[in-house]
Amino acid sequence: MRSDSIKVGYEHAPHRALLRATGVTNADMSKPFIAVVNSYVDVVPGHVHLQEFGKLVKDAIRAAGGVPFEFNTIAVDDGIAMGHAGMKFSLPSRELIADSVETMMEAHRFDGMVCIPNCDKVIPGMLMAAMRLDIPAIFVSGGPMAAGRTPDGEALDLISVYEGVGAYQSGKIDADRLKMLEENACPACGSCSGMFTANSMNCLMEALGMALPYNGTALAKTAEREDMAKRAGALIMDLVEKQITPRMIATLDAFDDAFALDMAMGGSTNTVLHGMAVAHEAGIDYPLARLNEISSKVPHLCKVSPSGKWHMEDVHRAGGIPAILNEVHKSTGLIHLDRITVSGKNLREAVEKAEIKDDDVIRRANNAHSASGGLAIVFGNLAPNGGVVKTGGVSPSMRKFTGTAHIYESQDEALAGILAGQLKGGEVVVIRYEGPRGGPGMQEMLSPTSAIMGMGLGEKVALITDGRFSGGTRGACIGHISPEAAARGPIAALKEGDVIDIDLEARSLNVRLSDEEIRQRLVTLPPFEPRTQSKWLRRYTHFVTSADHGAVLED
Numbered sequence: 001m002r003s004d005s006i007k008v009g010y011e012h013a014p015h016r017a018l019l020r021a022t023g024v025t026n027a028d029m030s031k032p033f034i035a036v037v038n039s040y041v042d043v044v045p046g047h048v049h050l051q052e053f054g055k056l057v058k059d060a061i062r063a064a065g066g067v068p069f070e071f072n073t074i075a076v077d078d079g080i081a082m083g084h085a086g087m088k089f090s091l092p093s094r095e096l097i098a099d100s101v102e103t104m105m106e107a108h109r110f111d112g113m114v115c116i117p118n119c120d121k122v123i124p125g126m127l128m129a130a131m132r133l134d135i136p137a138i139f140v141s142g143g144p145m146a147a148g149r150t151p152d153g154e155a156l157d158l159i160s161v162y163e164g165v166g167a168y169q170s171g172k173i174d175a176d177r178l179k180m181l182e183e184n185a186c187p188a189c190g191s192c193s194g195m196f197t198a199n200s201m202n203c204l205m206e207a208l209g210m211a212l213p214y215n216g217t218a219l220a221k222t223a224e225r226e227d228m229a230k231r232a233g234a235l236i237m238d239l240v241e242k243q244i245t246p247r248m249i250a251t252l253d254a255f256d257d258a259f260a261l262d263m264a265m266g267g268s269t270n271t272v273l274h275g276m277a278v279a280h281e282a283g284i285d286y287p288l289a290r291l292n293e294i295s296s297k298v299p300h301l302c303k304v305s306p307s308g309k310w311h312m313e314d315v316h317r318a319g320g321i322p323a324i325l326n327e328v329h330k331s332t333g334l335i336h337l338d339r340i341t342v343s344g345k346n347l348r349e350a351v352e353k354a355e356i357k358d359d360d361v362i363r364r365a366n367n368a369h370s371a372s373g374g375l376a377i378v379f380g381n382l383a384p385n386g387g388v389v390k391t392g393g394v395s396p397s398m399r400k401f402t403g404t405a406h407i408y409e410s411q412d413e414a415l416a417g418i419l420a421g422q423l424k425g426g427e428v429v430v431i432r433y434e435g436p437r438g439g440p441g442m443q444e445m446l447s448p449t450s451a452i453m454g455m456g457l458g459e460k461v462a463l464i465t466d467g468r469f470s471g472g473t474r475g476a477c478i479g480h481i482s483p484e485a486a487a488r489g490p491i492a493a494l495k496e497g498d499v500i501d502i503d504l505e506a507r508s509l510n511v512r513l514s515d516e517e518i519r520q521r522l523v524t525l526p527p528f529e530p531r532t533q534s535k536w537l538r539r540y541t542h543f544v545t546s547a548d549h550g551a552v553l554e555d
């Protein structure tokens with residue numbers, strides 16, 4: 001066992017002395033040492049309940065013959081970090097989590113790990129570490145929050161409040177309504193209840209094979225979720241015994257299946273960024289353009305908030321991720337069912353018998369929202385290396401749009417301008433210098449996109465950025481534009497009033513300028529100066545790579 005290198009032999013008497021002081025007994029010394037990688041923090045509703053949740057896992061490990069050792073990662077609450085300088089730290093926290101899990105696992109030679117993520121960056125951070133280490137691992141998430149309800153029963157979620165801000169600013173709702181939204185949108189612990197980034201990633205882990213069936217949809221603090229924790233604590237012992245490791249599970253076929261699910265369920269655009277980063281750590285160079293090939297073959301079957309009225313509890317009730325995967329399998333033949341998963345069984349075991357129990361929530365392929373998937377990658381002279389859009393969240397009238405550039409040099413400037421009523425309609429809002437290096441930290445633009453929707457401008461303006469979006473963003477919003485402005489991508493060449501053409505069917509994003517004009521404009525720009533005094537973020541800007549490679553740090 002890996003852990004023999006800290007607990008076997010006379011030369012490890014000091015190590016054992018220390019382990020005894022933590023409560024390890026003589027009998028424990030011959031057992032596998034299992035890390036419980038928790039992410040309990042008080043400030044995130046998706047993590048506030050994970051202390052007792054982690055205990056369920058530890059007890060199960062011990063009952064199955066292992067010795068559990070729990071440690072914690074950080075967890076950023078994107079919704080609280082949103083709309084101010086705090087959001088610059090969100091994506092970089094993913095790298096801190098990956099590196100800290102690697103550090104703890106390597107320093108203490110654990111034999112396996114049960115990872116307990118839930119919200120946005122914690123899932124990819126832990127998954128990146130699991131792929132990097134390639135030591136037996138299983139994931140069990142903290143679970144989604146239930147949807148909120150207005151006093152008359154209308155479903156609410158965090159995005160209702162974000163869009164409420166724009167509606168209040170433009171006089172569409174009063175202060176009492178905004179207060180009601182604030183008080184009712186998030187009823188309890190769990191990851192915010194729509195198909196936002198946390199739930200998207202927790203669902204993708206089922207398709208990847210790194211989490212048990214229903215990991216993405218069984219609500220937090222339910223008997224079903226707690227049973228999943230207990231099963232994960234027992235299953236890690238089998239994975240260690242059989243030496244089934246993450247890279248044996250998360251193969252290229254597994255990533256293809258995860259992105260096929262993403263297309264069918266209309267996941268957050270962040271799944272593209274994080275999926276590329278996790279694949280990179282698994283040693284797989286996943287080409288961004290491959291997503292369009294998958295999107296063209298996989299129907300969009302499920303519209304969950306912000307793209308529709310359903311929430312995770314509805315998806316669970318309707319059959320969950322296994323039911324979506326089964327419908328994709330039956331209608332496209334694309335899903336690789338005979339792949340091993342952390343359950344010790346093949347994907348087929350959970351998927352083939354799964355039925356759709358409510359075909360309003362999970363549509364059948366012959367009645368899909370669209371024949372192509374809910375995400376797309378656009379290319380063109382503004383995005384030579386790609387841009388990402390959640391097509392499932394774009395209204396039909398905005399899938400083809402031409403507008404004049406209204407340029408903001410930062411998210412803060414854009415939010416202030418939008419809320420001050422600067423937009424009239426017919427514009428393409430350009431928010432630049434918010435890429436991985438330029439921001440730095442590639443902020444999510446939920447505040448500006450929600451303000452646009454809340455002010456009723458969603459059918460009148462589009463928005464493009466080298467930053468990224470929240471899973472709660474909807475509308476004609478294209479993000480992750482690569483190369484970013486700080487890397488002198490063409491988005492840096494744009495001037496106020498330039499005419500921009502967006503065509504989602506053609507997967508294109510272009511400005512009506514010649515290549516020579518773009519080149520001329522770029523060479524006149526001054527050298528880029530990092531825009532942060534933060535020591536950590538300054539270091540981050542030196543190592544971060546482009547969004548089309550997952551914005552990972554250079555190896």
Ligand SMILES: CC(C)(O)[C@@H](O)C(=O)O
Nearest residue numbers: 078079196197470471472
């Ligand atoms: C605040 C949210 C909804 O978590 C957002 O940050 C996301 O990425 O979905």
Ligand SMILES: [Mg+2]
Nearest residue numbers: 078120197470
């Ligand atoms: Mg987020």
